[in-house]
Amino acid sequence: MPDPTPLPPLLPSLLQGLNDAVVLYDEAGRLLALNPAAERLYGIVADAAQGRMATDVLGPQDEAARKEIDGALAGGGVWRGDVHRRGAEGTMLILEVSISRLDGGLFMDAARDVTAARATLATLEDVSVRNTNLFHALAVSFWDMDFRAAAMAVRQKMAEGVTDMAAYFAANPDYVRWLQRQVRVIAVNQRTMELFGGREQSDFADIRPYWPDESLVHFTTGLLRGMRRDPSYVAEVRLARVDGTTFECLFTTAFPSETVPSGRVIIGVIDIDDQKKALAELARSENRLRMLFEASGVAFFRFDTAAINRTYAALREQGVVDLGAHIDQNPDFLEQAKSEILCVDANASALTLMRATSKDALLGPIRWVTTPHHMRGLRESMTASFGGHSTYQGEHLIGRLDGSLVPCLWFNVVPPELRSQNIAYVGLIDISRQEAARSAMQAMQAELAHAARVAILGELTASLAHEVAQPLSAISSRGEAVKRWLSRDVVDVPVVRDLVGKIMDSVDRATAIVSRIRDMAVRAPFQTEPVDIAKLARDTVAFLSHELEHARVAVCIDAGKAPCVVEGDRVQLQQVVFNILLNAHQALVQSDTADRAITVTLRADGDWVTATIDDNGPGIPSGDLERVFESFHSTKSHGMGIGLSVCRSIVQRHGGQLSASSLPAGGARFQIRLPVAVD
Numbered sequence: 001m002p003d004p005t006p007l008p009p010l011l012p013s014l015l016q017g018l019n020d021a022v023v024l025y026d027e028a029g030r031l032l033a034l035n036p037a038a039e040r041l042y043g044i045v046a047d048a049a050q051g052r053m054a055t056d057v058l059g060p061q062d063e064a065a066r067k068e069i070d071g072a073l074a075g076g077g078v079w080r081g082d083v084h085r086r087g088a089e090g091t092m093l094i095l096e097v098s099i100s101r102l103d104g105g106l107f108m109d110a111a112r113d114v115t116a117a118r119a120t121l122a123t124l125e126d127v128s129v130r131n132t133n134l135f136h137a138l139a140v141s142f143w144d145m146d147f148r149a150a151a152m153a154v155r156q157k158m159a160e161g162v163t164d165m166a167a168y169f170a171a172n173p174d175y176v177r178w179l180q181r182q183v184r185v186i187a188v189n190q191r192t193m194e195l196f197g198g199r200e201q202s203d204f205a206d207i208r209p210y211w212p213d214e215s216l217v218h219f220t221t222g223l224l225r226g227m228r229r230d231p232s233y234v235a236e237v238r239l240a241r242v243d244g245t246t247f248e249c250l251f252t253t254a255f256p257s258e259t260v261p262s263g264r265v266i267i268g269v270i271d272i273d274d275q276k277k278a279l280a281e282l283a284r285s286e287n288r289l290r291m292l293f294e295a296s297g298v299a300f301f302r303f304d305t306a307a308i309n310r311t312y313a314a315l316r317e318q319g320v321v322d323l324g325a326h327i328d329q330n331p332d333f334l335e336q337a338k339s340e341i342l343c344v345d346a347n348a349s350a351l352t353l354m355r356a357t358s359k360d361a362l363l364g365p366i367r368w369v370t371t372p373h374h375m376r377g378l379r380e381s382m383t384a385s386f387g388g389h390s391t392y393q394g395e396h397l398i399g400r401l402d403g404s405l406v407p408c409l410w411f412n413v414v415p416p417e418l419r420s421q422n423i424a425y426v427g428l429i430d431i432s433r434q435e436a437a438r439s440a441m442q443a444m445q446a447e448l449a450h451a452a453r454v455a456i457l458g459e460l461t462a463s464l465a466h467e468v469a470q471p472l473s474a475i476s477s478r479g480e481a482v483k484r485w486l487s488r489d490v491v492d493v494p495v496v497r498d499l500v501g502k503i504m505d506s507v508d509r510a511t512a513i514v515s516r517i518r519d520m521a522v523r524a525p526f527q528t529e530p531v532d533i534a535k536l537a538r539d540t541v542a543f544l545s546h547e548l549e550h551a552r553v554a555v556c557i558d559a560g561k562a563p564c565v566v567e568g569d570r571v572q573l574q575q576v577v578f579n580i581l582l583n584a585h586q587a588l589v590q591s592d593t594a595d596r597a598i599t600v601t602l603r604a605d606g607d608w609v610t611a612t613i614d615d616n617g618p619g620i621p622s623g624d625l626e627r628v629f630e631s632f633h634s635t636k637s638h639g640m641g642i643g644l645s646v647c648r649s650i651v652q653r654h655g656g657q658l659s660a661s662s663l664p665a666g667g668a669r670f671q672i673r674l675p676v677a678v679d
Contacts, residue, residue: 340365553598555597
């Protein structure tokens with residue numbers, strides 16, 4: 001290989017002071033020299049690099065690039081363009097390169113690192129695109145405007161001696177209109193055309209039609225603010241549409257220092273007509289709500305729940321999902337909650353209900369919630385709120401400030417929009433009169449049930465006398481036998497013991513009969529206990545056994561396998577079964593049915609126990625089917641008509657249902673459904 005081409009004497013010295021990274025190489029591609037900038041850029045030492053191939057430093061060129069560069073050098077002696085080369089730190093850089101052919105077969109490669117510049121340019125272009133997109137895409141009317149000519153005209157007036165431009169504008173509206181004509185609209189976005197009713201950009205070349213006379217002061221104020229280099233101007237302004245209608249808008253513009261000298265300003269317009277109407281309606285709604293709150297006959301309280309909501313959030317973060325269980329494990333929680341729930345308002349009805357002398361007695365932490373019933377209501381209300389329920393309703397005895405109690409219907413009103421504002425409303429309705437009426441109704445129902453039982457006993461007087469007479473007769477005859485045995489000289493103790501045992505059995509039987517009669521006759525309060533309906537049905541059939549046997553009525557009880565236990569008053573439930581069985585017996589006695597039968601079917605299915613009582617008598621006439629449960633309606637000539645009515649009220653009081661129907665093959669069916677007892 002021939003020796004490298006020698007460099008002109010002054011050339012290496014000239015390269016030392018250049019900022020560009022310069023590399024010299026010959027036609028064979030051997031590196032002849034590089035300046036300090038090239039050493040820094042490529043990370044090489046000039047002395048060590050001389051004689052190496054230039055491609056070792058500059059990197060290889062692909063075929064297309066090589067041909068392009070060779071063609072440019074052959075034609076004009078210079079090629080310029082961007083290339084990617086690896087820098088001193090091994091990263092790929094973007095270099096702006098100029099390759100020149102020099103005399104004597106030399107080539108000079110001068111490179112400048114433009115990586116950062118290109119990135120900045122790309123960012124600026126991206127920002128410009130985004131700004132353009134925002135300009136056109138946002139639901140805000142944007143106007144890109146040039147105020148230079150208008151500002152120059154104002155400065156000319158000031159140079160002529162006008163010191164108070166605001167007053168001059170107010171006195172010369174025609175001049176203001178002329179100034180508006182000097183404003184050049186560069187562009188408007190799509191929202192502007194929609195809001196103002198224009199069809200194309202040229203519709204907005206002249207801004208005068210969009211500014212009613214009443215709003216000119218905002219135009220001139222904004223112009224002066226911009227000339228004074230204020231940061232911005234915002235005002236509620238009435239503007240006009242293409243069709244002449246006007247609307248309220250929020251007029252806003254900023255005057256950044258980098259754009260004001262050029263006269264370019266972006267103005268934003270937001271239609272607030274709907275917003276102002278909505279706010280006005282909201283104000284009217286709030287006034288109506290306030291009037292309802294104050295004038296309502298319901299005691300209303302408004303609470304600030306910010307603190308308790310923070311406590312709820314902390315509990316959820318700890319994994320608490322059941323607030324009721326958490327309260328059980330932390331008895332002091334409710335007392336803490338009372339200090340976090342703040343009563344911020346109470347209406348006049350609330351003051352009356354709570355017997356408060358002033359509103360101040362109720363405002364602040366609800367420490368006036370003290371009685372056990374009131375605390376239970378608070379617990380249930382908070383549990384519902386913690387569970388995300390917007391409403392809660394329950395009946396509780398509320399403790400008043402004077403220590404008295406009043407039964408109330410308690411209800412919460414906490415819709416999501418109020419919950420998000422930490423507001424809750426609680427209403428209390430005094431139901432003391434309803435409670436008194438309910439107690440009177442229950443007392444009346446108890447009296448009717450007692451009367452019905454006494455009436456049944458009256459109907460069964462003969463049978464009951466017979467039932468009692470049987471064990472009494474046995475007691476009498478066996479007592480005489482005991483006396484005879486005891487009068488003998490030699491007493492047979494085993495025989496006497498057996499007779500006494502039989503006497504005691506008869507006493508127990510008589511006692512049981514009297515006990516059943518007493519239960520039916522005594523006026524006892526409503527008392528609940530677990531009641532086995534199957535056993536109750538068997539006892540009732542046993543009680544009616546004499547009547548049933550006398551009428552030759554066969555009774556079959558099918559109790560199934562599952563226990564049929566309900567929670568209720570045993571005497572009242574027995575009255576229901578007793579009444580229906582007695583009605584079936586009497587219907588069969590009045591019929592000409594040969595094989596008289598009553599079938600009692602008992603089943604426990606899920607949450608319900610069902611007792612079905614069928615007979616094969618004449619059934620219920622279709623005209624009476626809808627009225628069998630009406631008070632004082634009876635198909636018997638001497639009936640009171642209260643038996644089945646009382647039965648239905650008893651079943652309903654137990655949370656169940658009583659229904660009647662006729663069987664297709666003849667006979668009647670009564671079905672009792674009661675909630676199963678909860679363990």
